[in-house]
Structures are given as C-alpha cells and as structure tokens.
Amino acid sequence: MGLRPARTVRDNRGPAWTRYSKRKPRKSFVKSLPHKNLNTFETGIVKPDYDLRATLVCLDDTILVRDNAIEAGRQAVSRLLEKHAAGNYKFWVRKYPHQVIRENRMLSGAGADRLSKGMRKSFGKPSDLAARINKGDIIFEVRTYSRFRDLVADAYRRASQKMSGKYRPVIEAITPK
Numbered sequence: 478m479g480l481r482p483a484r485t486v487r488d489n490r491g492p493a494w495t496r497y498s499k500r501k502p503r504k505s506f507v508k509s510l511p512h513k514n515l516n517t518f519e520t521g522i523v524k525p526d527y528d529l530r531a532t533l534v535c536l537d538d539t540i541l542v543r544d545n546a547i548e549a550g551r552q553a554v555s556r557l558l559e560k561h562a563a564g565n566y567k568f569w570v571r572k573y574p575h576q577v578i579r580e581n582r583m584l585s586g587a588g589a590d591r592l593s594k595g596m597r598k599s600f601g602k603p604s605d606l607a608a609r610i611n612k613g614d615i616i617f618e619v620r621t622y623s624r625f626r627d628l629v630a631d632a633y634r635r636a637s638q639k640m641s642g643k644y645r646p647v648i649e650a651i652t653p654k
Contacts, residue, residue, distance in 0.1 A: 480543075480545075480605075481580065484641075485580075486541050486543070486578050486605075486607060493575070493576055493609065494507070494576065494577055494579070495507070495575050495576055495577055497510050497577075507577050507603055509603060510577065510603065510606075511577070511578075511603050511604060511605050511606055513544060513574070513606060514543075514544045514545040514548045514606070515544040515545075515547050515548045515551070515570065515574055515606075517551065517570075518569065518570045518573075519567070519568065519569045519570070520555050520559075520567075520568045521555075521558070521564075521566045521567040521568045522564055522565075522566075522567060523567050523620075524565075524567070525653060526653040527566075527567070527620040527621055527622060527651070527653065528622060528623050528650060528651060528652070528653050529619075529620065529621050529622060529623045529625070529626060529629070529648065529649075529650060529651065530618070530619075530620050530648075530649050530650075530651045531618070531619045531620075531621070531626075531629040531630070531633065531646060531647070531648045531649075532571075532615045532616075532617065532618045532619075532646070532647045533550075533615065533616045533617040533618075533633045533636060533637065533644050533645075533646055533647075534613060534614070534615055534616070534644065534645050534646075534647050535610045535611065535612060535613065535614045535616060535642060535643070535644055536612065536642075536643040536644060536645055537610070537612060537642045537643050538611070538612050539609070539610070539611050539612070540609075540610050540641065540642045541576060541578070541607040541608070541609060541610070542572075542574075542607060542608050542610055542616075542640050542641060542642060543574070543578070543605055543606070543607045544574035544605070544606045544607060544608065545605075546639055546640045546641065547570065547572065547574060547608060547616070547640065549636075549639040549640070550616070550617070550635075550636035550637070550639040550640050551568075551570055551617070551636070553632065553635040553636045553638075553639055554568060554617060554619070554632040554633065554635070554636045555568055557628065557631065557632040557635065558619070558621075558625075558628065558629070558632055561625075561628050562621060562622075562625045562628060565621055565622055565625065566619055566620065566621040566625065566629075567619070567620045567621070568617070568618070568619050569617070569618045569619075570616070570617060571614075571615045571616060571617065571618055572608040572610060572614065572615075572616050573608060574606040574607055574608040575606070575608070575609075576606065576607045576608065576609050577603050577605075577606060578603070578604055578605040578606065578607050579600060579601030579602060579603055579604065580601045580602070580604045580605075581600075581601040581602075582601075582602070582604075610642065616640075616644065617633065617636065619632075620651075623650065626648060629646070629648065630646050630648065633646040634646075
C-alpha cells in the first residue's frame, strides 16, 4: 500500500499530537514513532562574504506538509545549487517535521467489508511525520552571491512544486560581514 494523497492530512485540525517519551514510554501518547524521511537539514559552505539571502515563505494560513515532501523540495534545491553553484552557497531547512500523522488503515478489494469494520473518527496508528507550517513561516533559506539570484529563484520554484500549499521566494540583499 502506498502513501495516501496529501489532501487527506493537509488540514491542520486540532492540537499537535507529538508526545513521545524515551525515558518514560508509558507516558507517551505515541507508542512508536515512524521513521524520519528528512535527515539532512543543512548543506553547503558558510562564507562570510555572501551578499544574498533567499527564503521560501508559506502563503497559506496553516497547513501540514509531510516530511517526504519537504525532503523532495530539499533535494530539488540542493541538486540544482550543487550543479551550478558548487561551493558558493549555504542551504538550511528551517522547519522540523514533529507532527505525527495517524491513519486508520482500511482494506480494499473483494471481501474487505467482512474483514475490516470502519469506525467514525477512529484514532489510528502512527504512519508518517509532518511539519506544521503557518502563514509567513520560512521553510528553506539559502545564502549565496547575488549572481546566483535567478538560480535560487528557479530552485525554489521547483521545490514549491513538490510540496502542498502556496509558497513565495523572498530574495533580499545582505551586507557581508
């Protein structure tokens, strides 16, 4: 069984459901955490003379974005920057996927109605992780040189196609230290 569509978990309803304790596992709401798809949060080289700061900002009110979608956006940005601006950028993922997504798995096919009886508003088992993103939150940040302005804008365009929601790149000049 593959992933459910993003529209099934995109809405940010209810309180955050993230409690997992390693020291006191009986106190955990979440009995086992799903594996993380997003493991790398920064790439590139820090240089003091970067003169451009580019961020990818969310335009939607409040949404959930799965960690595999953030990872796909991260890969799109870092591949393009590594190909055309190798060694001339620093890239950060600014949102951490902490929200645990639950789903009540249902069988489909012949005879499924006899095997799985569905329940309305069932609690479900942990299946994936997501990041809660509010309007104006920064998802990605890149520091680089101003000659790579169009490259970063194109990288953010590609990344925003991988994630649900609406995003806008904000590119501003900074004074080098």
